[in-house]
Amino acid sequence: MKGIRVLIVDDSAVMRKIVERCLRQAGIDVKEVIEAANGVEGLAAVQQGPMDLILSDINMPAMDGLEFLQGLRGLDNAKNTPVVMITTEGSESRVVEALSAGARGYIRKPFTPDQVKERVSPLLDGAR
Numbered sequence: 001m002k003g004i005r006v007l008i009v010d011d012s013a014v015m016r017k018i019v020e021r022c023l024r025q026a027g028i029d030v031k032e033v034i035e036a037a038n039g040v041e042g043l044a045a046v047q048q049g050p051m052d053l054i055l056s057d058i059n060m061p062a063m064d065g066l067e068f069l070q071g072l073r074g075l076d077n078a079k080n081t082p083v084v085m086i087t088t089e090g091s092e093s094r095v096v097e098a099l100s101a102g103a104r105g106y107i108r109k110p111f112t113p114d115q116v117k118e119r120v121s122p123l124l125d126g127a128r
């Protein structure tokens, strides 16, 4: 598949960069990365144009990852976009909620490029 457009939503700028680096190290052909610091910014970014993949933190100020998922449901631009949650130890119950709200998977911090590849690659096959 051709280079993808990825939205990375996390309130930590450092974590956003780590996620981006892992995607690239995993060999995923990333054409464009859009960053958002919370769900509000994430929804605004999706409204600007559809993404091929969305990676979202759960715990964020202003609008958390679960509220973000709910918001995505109302957007035509997000209809076919896989969303993978980035979680921390202890957020298992929120992961279950996220999966039932439509998330396609999750990656637990700390993660390796291989783990990112394992979770993300199957969701990208045939996306374009």
Ligand SMILES: [Mg+2]
Pocket (backbone or CB within 6 Å): 010, 011, 012, 057, 058, 059, 060
């Ligand atoms: Mg956070």
